[in-house]
Amino acid sequence: MYKFDDVTIAYDKNNVIFESLNLEFKSGEITGLIGKSGCGKSTILKSFFDLNLIKKETY
Structure with a gap:
């Protein structure tokens, strides 16, 4: 399993892409991003x- 739990993805503090992202990918399943x-x-x-x-910091 691969899991994002309350994750923020950013290139820098002025370029936050996702904030508080929650995703879970389970082994043996096929998942698509659309x-x-x-x-x-x-x-x-x-x-x-x-x-x-x-990023661990909250911007």
Whole structure:
């Protein structure tokens, strides 16, 4: 299982992408992210692999 619990994703304090994000991906399930261009689908996936995007501070 991969879980985001109350996560903030930001490039810096002036560029917060998601605040208080909650997601859960369970092992053995197929999950898709669907949305309009520019809504943050790729940013969510990138944050799985680049933990520097995940901020502990609240902006």
